[in-house]
Amino acid sequence: MSEASNRADLSPDWILQHPAYQQMKSLETEDSAQVHAAFLVYMDLTEVRRWREVSCVKSPELQVILLEGREKEGAPVQAVLPLPAHRSLSHKSIRHVLDGGLPVLLCAVASDSTLVYQRMTDGLVTPDPPAGPFQDLGRRQHRKRRQQH
Numbered sequence: 001m002s003e004a005s006n007r008a009d010l011s012p013d014w015i016l017q018h019p020a021y022q023q024m025k026s027l028e029t030e031d032s033a034q035v036h037a038a039f040l041v042y043m044d045l046t047e048v049r050r051w052r053e054v055s056c057v058k059s060p061e062l063q064v065i066l067l068e069g070r071e072k073e074g075a076p077v078q079a080v081l082p083l084p085a086h087r088s089l090s091h092k093s094i095r096h097v098l099d100g101g102l103p104v105l106l107c108a109v110a111s112d113s114t115l116v117y118q119r120m121t122d123g124l125v126t127p128d129p130p131a132g133p134f135q136d137l138g139r140r141q142h143r144k145r146r147q148q149h
């Protein structure tokens with residue numbers, strides 16, 4: 001069958017019928033928007049980014065669905081916290097997720113299904129120095145260059 005006919009066979013509510021979505025619904029969290037966000041992140045991780053062994057678990061304390069998986073074969077397991085972009089997080093809830101013992105990615109899900117991933121760490125992390133042949137020209141040299149153009 002062609003790809004176009006496969007798309008035509010999908011019902012408009014295919015998301016509601018997807019086994020992963022059904023599993024997330026069975027975890028009975030209170031926020032249906034978070035369940036939808038978790039499903040979108042699940043699809044991105046499994047179908048686009050090709051993560052391995054992705055599963056969903058409920059955090060009863062936070063009433064959210066967390067995803068756990070491996071970025072590639074043999075990589076350590078990471079936790080992903082999918083949240084609708086409009087939902088806020090408290091310091092206590094961030095602390096709870098970080099105390100789970102796994103590296104954590106926060107994924108903000110916008111209303112247009114845009115996904116933005118942010119690595120969360122326990123404490124401040126010093127950024128890596130910039131790579132490349134950078135040279136500090138100073139303020140005077142910068143002005144001289146601008147005047148020449």
